[in-house]
Amino acid sequence: MNIESILEGWLLNVVFIFLISFIGIFLGLLYKGFDRKISAMMQSRIGPPIIQPFRDVRKLLTKETIVPENAIEWIFNGAPIIALIAPLVALMYLPIGPFSPLLEGYGDLILVLYLLAIPAIAMAVGGFSSSSPYATVGAQREVVLMMSYELPLAISAITVAWKMNEIVGPETNPFSLQVISSNPIWGHVGLIGGLGIALIVFTLFAVLPGELSKEPFGQAKAKTEIADGVFVEYTGRNLGLFYIANTVQMIVLASLIITLFFPYQLSNLLERWIILQGPILPIVEMGVWALLVDVVFYLFKLLLIIYFGVSLVRVAFARFQIDKASYFYWVPISIIGLLGLLFVVVGATV
Amino acid sequence: MKLSKTFDKSLWVFHVNSGSCNACDIEIVSTVTPRYDVERFGIELVGTPRHADVLLFTGPVIKKTKERVLRIYEQTPDPKVVMVIGNCAGTTGVYYDSYAIEGPIDTLLPDDAHLIYVTGCPVRPENIINGVKEAWLYLEKLRGDQV
Numbered sequence: 109m110n111i112e113s114i115l116e117g118w119l120l121n122v123v124f125i126f127l128i129s130f131i132g133i134f135l136g137l138l139y140k141g142f143d144r145k146i147s148a149m150m151q152s153r154i155g156p157p158i159i160q161p162f163r164d165v166r167k168l169l170t171k172e173t174i175v176p177e178n179a180i181e182w183i184f185n186g187a188p189i190i191a192l193i194a195p196l197v198a199l200m201y202l203p204i205g206p207f208s209p210l211l212e213g214y215g216d217l218i219l220v221l222y223l224l225a226i227p228a229i230a231m232a233v234g235g236f237s238s239s240s241p242y243a244t245v246g247a248q249r250e251v252v253l254m255m256s257y258e259l260p261l262a263i264s265a266i267t268v269a270w271k272m273n274e275i276v277g278p279e280t281n282p283f284s285l286q287v288i289s290s291n292p293i294w295g296h297v298g299l300i301g302g303l304g305i306a307l308i309v310f311t312l313f314a315v316l317p318g319e320l321s322k323e324p325f326g327q328a329k330a331k332t333e334i335a336d337g338v339f340v341e342y343t344g345r346n347l348g349l350f351y352i353a354n355t356v357q358m359i360v361l362a363s364l365i366i367t368l369f370f371p372y373q374l375s376n377l378l379e380r381w382i383i384l385q386g387p388i389l390p391i392v393e394m395g396v397w398a399l400l401v402d403v404v405f406y407l408f409k410l411l412l413i414i415y416f417g418v419s420l421v422r423v424a425f426a427r428f429q430i431d432k433a434s435y436f437y438w439v440p441i442s443i444i445g446l447l448g449l450l451f452v453v454v455g456a457t458v
Numbered sequence: 459m460k461l462s463k464t465f466d467k468s469l470w471v472f473h474v475n476s477g478s479c480n481a482c483d484i485e486i487v488s489t490v491t492p493r494y495d496v497e498r499f500g501i502e503l504v505g506t507p508r509h510a511d512v513l514l515f516t517g518p519v520i521k522k523t524k525e526r527v528l529r530i531y532e533q534t535p536d537p538k539v540v541m542v543i544g545n546c547a548g549t550t551g552v553y554y555d556s557y558a559i560e561g562p563i564d565t566l567l568p569d570d571a572h573l574i575y576v577t578g579c580p581v582r583p584e585n586i587i588n589g590v591k592e593a594w595l596y597l598e599k600l601r602g603d604q605v
């Protein structure tokens with residue numbers, strides 16, 4: 109390989125990294141707008157326009173950025189950057205619609221799960237470093253919550269990987285997201301296993317608001333109790349970065365659920381349908397249109413998952429106390445997850 | 459620092475009770491209810507002055523809250539607008555000449571603070587929304603100054 113082609117590939121990757129980051133941030137803010145509009149409509153309000161999150165971020169970037177006197181400055185300023193980078197990197201490992209991940213083969217589900225834990229840690233570290241007692245309380249709550257939802261999250265990942273191992277055999281890495289997304293799990297599990305997978309999906313949906321610190325698991329940044337908790341001292345640019353990080357995290361989680369459980373593409377179905385209609389419709393080459401259909405379908409799936417996983421739950425439930433939230437993850441949700449695992453195992457043996 | 463045009467459409471509001479009788483606070487809360495829904499203008503109630511663009515002060519500043527009011531004003535990042543909600547916040551109103559108060563807010567805040575008066579006892583939610591409009595006018599002026 110000569111130096112030119114290496115340089116070219118390298119350049120292309122850099123371009124793609126920027127492109128995917130940009131798309132991730134754009135989609136995140138867009139879906140945050142949808143989320144706010146939908147929840148406003150559910151409360152019979154008119155709600156902000158869809159582009160409101162863009163305006164908020166733009167405003168936050170122009171505001172004064174204050175670092176408290178007693179804060180540890182480099183940690184205080186570094187935490188939001190790390191919180192933003194982690195979900196962006198996770199996005200590089202996830203298939204987006206019909207496109208396979210950029211960093212395919214360099215990491216798998218386990219890595220993505222670790223990357224998903226980083227924003228919560230960054231929030232907690234930023235909160236501790238900001239020297240405000242409110243932020244300290246918020247950071248402690250964040251850590252408690254994180255330790256609670258990691259178990260159900262790990263159970264779901266392990267269930268999927270265990271089943272994948274059975275489907276694809278021992279040679280392939282069952283944790284690889286490409287493998288998981290090209291073998292939709294529902295077709296291989298039968299009735300009892302399907303019930304188990306449904307329970308696992310429920311577990312993941314229960315983890316979703318906790319990961320995003322949305323109600324009913326918004327204890328770490330509870331506005332009315334502890335004055336926005338971990339974010340109490342954050343202003344201007346730093347707050348804006350956290351804001352973006354949260355929205356990108358939402359996209360990453362929703363994409364992860366899509367990849368694990370709903371990796372279906374519409375274009376295959378459509379193509380088959382067109383072939384079935386063969387004599388009537390002229391056979392068209394799908395090509396670019398197939399990609400477009402898949403992208404639109406992916407965006408639609410994102411919307412559905414964010415609606416059921418975030419907006420609906422956020423409007424329907426009030427905030428738990430932190431001990432109740434922790435209990436909720438450790439006992440009922442973990443039991444549901446383990447039951448799901450059990451059903452999948454039983455379904456595979458009978 | 460140059461303000462973007464969209465700054466107006468994303469005002470985050472922090473609400474401080476500087477000694478009011480609580481009626482104005484309730485009227486403020488009613489502006490975020492479905493009937494008035496200020497979120498359609500991008501206005502949001504936030505939990506800390508650090509996130510705020512607009513400070514809502516209700517009530518005359520009493521001896522106990524004077525320090526807090528000044529501190530909260532200083533904690534808010536620039537650019538910021540202060541809305542003085544209610545007659546008693548603007549002029550001490552029904553608390554006129556009370557031994558417990560330190561005077562209306564405008565005598566305490568620094569001179570460069572931009573104040574918007576919303577009158578009424580208690581204020582009507584419509585009037586608060588009108589005050590937001592005046593905040594927009596002020597921000598427009600601020601933009602004009604700095605372009």
Ligand code: SF4
Binds near residue numbers: 480547580
């Ligand atoms: S203006 Fe009137 S109603 Fe409002 S806080 Fe003052 S005394 Fe109460």
